[in-house]
Amino acid sequence: MRVTMTRIGRILLLAATAVLGSAALPAQQTAQPQQTAQPPQPPQAQQAPEPAEPAPPPKPPEGSVIINLPSSDVPREGTLSLLFTHRFSQALQDSDIHSLFSFDSGADIGIGLWYAPIHGLDVGFYRSSNLDVYELSAKYQLPFQGALHAAVRAGADFRTEKNLDQPLPGQASSDYSRNGFFVQGIVSYLIADRARFTLVPTYVSETSGQPFSTPKQSYKDLFSVPVAVSIRVLRSVNVQGEVYPRLGRADSQGVGWICAIEKTVPNHRFAFTVGNVRTTTVDQYIGSVPFSFNPHDFYIGFNLVRQWKLK
Numbered sequence: 001m002r003v004t005m006t007r008i009g010r011i012l013l014l015a016a017t018a019v020l021g022s023a024a025l026p027a028q029q030t031a032q033p034q035q036t037a038q039p040p041q042p043p044q045a046q047q048a049p050e051p052a053e054p055a056p057p058p059k060p061p062e063g064s065v066i067i068n069l070p071s072s073d074v075p076r077e078g079t080l081s082l083l084f085t086h087r088f089s090q091a092l093q094d095s096d097i098h099s100l101f102s103f104d105s106g107a108d109i110g111i112g113l114w115y116a117p118i119h120g121l122d123v124g125f126y127r128s129s130n131l132d133v134y135e136l137s138a139k140y141q142l143p144f145q146g147a148l149h150a151a152v153r154a155g156a157d158f159r160t161e162k163n164l165d166q167p168l169p170g171q172a173s174s175d176y177s178r179n180g181f182f183v184q185g186i187v188s189y190l191i192a193d194r195a196r197f198t199l200v201p202t203y204v205s206e207t208s209g210q211p212f213s214t215p216k217q218s219y220k221d222l223f224s225v226p227v228a229v230s231i232r233v234l235r236s237v238n239v240q241g242e243v244y245p246r247l248g249r250a251d252s253q254g255v256g257w258i259c260a261i262e263k264t265v266p267n268h269r270f271a272f273t274v275g276n277v278r279t280t281t282v283d284q285y286i287g288s289v290p291f292s293f294n295p296h297d298f299y300i301g302f303n304l305v306r307q308w309k310l311k
Contacts, residue, residue: 059189060196061232063269063305064114064122064139067242067260068280069228072149072188074116074122074141078311083109083126084304087278091297102300110280113311126281131208132160134283138184147190156181157283159208164217176217180206182282198228207250207283215291219250224286238262244277244279244288256288256297260303269305274298 028068062071065083065210075081090105100103112135114124127134137155144150167174170247182205188198204222209215224247244256247273278299279285288297 002088010232015205025154029086035136046301060190061194061230061238062196062228062240062262064277065303065305066198066228066230066240067271067273067303068277068285069226069242070082070139070151070153070186071198071228072141072151073156073291074120074139074151075116076120076306076309077116078309079116080308080310081114081116081122081124082306083110083112083114084303085112085128085279085280086271086303088299089278090273091294091299093297107282107301108278115297123245127182128281128284130279130281130284131164133283134158135281135283141259147192149188151186153184153186154182155282157281159283164208174217176208177206180204180283182286195229195231198230199225202226202282202286204283204286209251209291215251219287222247222250222286224288226285236264238264240271242277244285246288250287251291252288253291254289255291256285256295262303267307267309269303271303273303 021213060071060073062073064071064073064075064081085108088102088105088107089107090099090102092102094225095102095105108128108130110126110128112124112126114122116122119137120143122140123138125134125136135155135157137153139151139153141150142150147278157180165174165176165178171267183203185201188196190196202224205219206220209217209219224245226244228242230238232238239259239261242257243257246252246255254276256275256277258273258277260271260273262269262271264270276289276293276295276298278301279286279287279290284290
């Protein structure tokens, strides 16, 4: 009897195990579909590539001063610019090897200093030994984009040479003024990132005649439109030219012109010049070729520019 009860207990234990196992299997089967029913995770979004920095605008084939004329450019904010000009006084046609082709002659010498205190503004002064002129000026670059650039420039010229205001022979008095102001508009267009054409409409309230040679001591209310062309020949070599219309009101003797070949290195510019215009201040070069000068005489010279970044 005891054996029979033992067997019956074993049979009941096996039956209970089978029942419990069959009940757990459907539970696993129902849990498994719930895991697969979860929505798939979206793929990780790819980061968009950072936009490339825009290429810097091409550098024009000229600085803030072309040869004598101002350009439409202004140095970067915080830039100090120093300019030396030299125009020999002997014409090339009258020189030879003994005068080293006019290098031994006297010269009209100029020195200028400008500073850009804020973006787009350049202020400073320039002094020329021709009539001892001190020129104060300010230039502001207008916010144009692309190939077209523009700027406005205004200033005053102070002629300090002695005896300029003395009356001419036969005159009881003189209305000569040693001071005058000027206004210039500067419009330029860059062609194929290699050449630039510039117009410089210029008004001068009064310009001085050449002492003892011109019919008048001074000429008032003059307007002219000089033009300039600059071409990049090599990466650091430019060719430039300026033309000044003949002004009959100022007793000009012909159309004035000057050309230069310029070599640039970082923060430096050196230009060798030749032309029939020797003057470098606004109140003088507006008159083109002055009275008693021959428009067929050519004079050589040079410009030297040095810049410092102070900010």
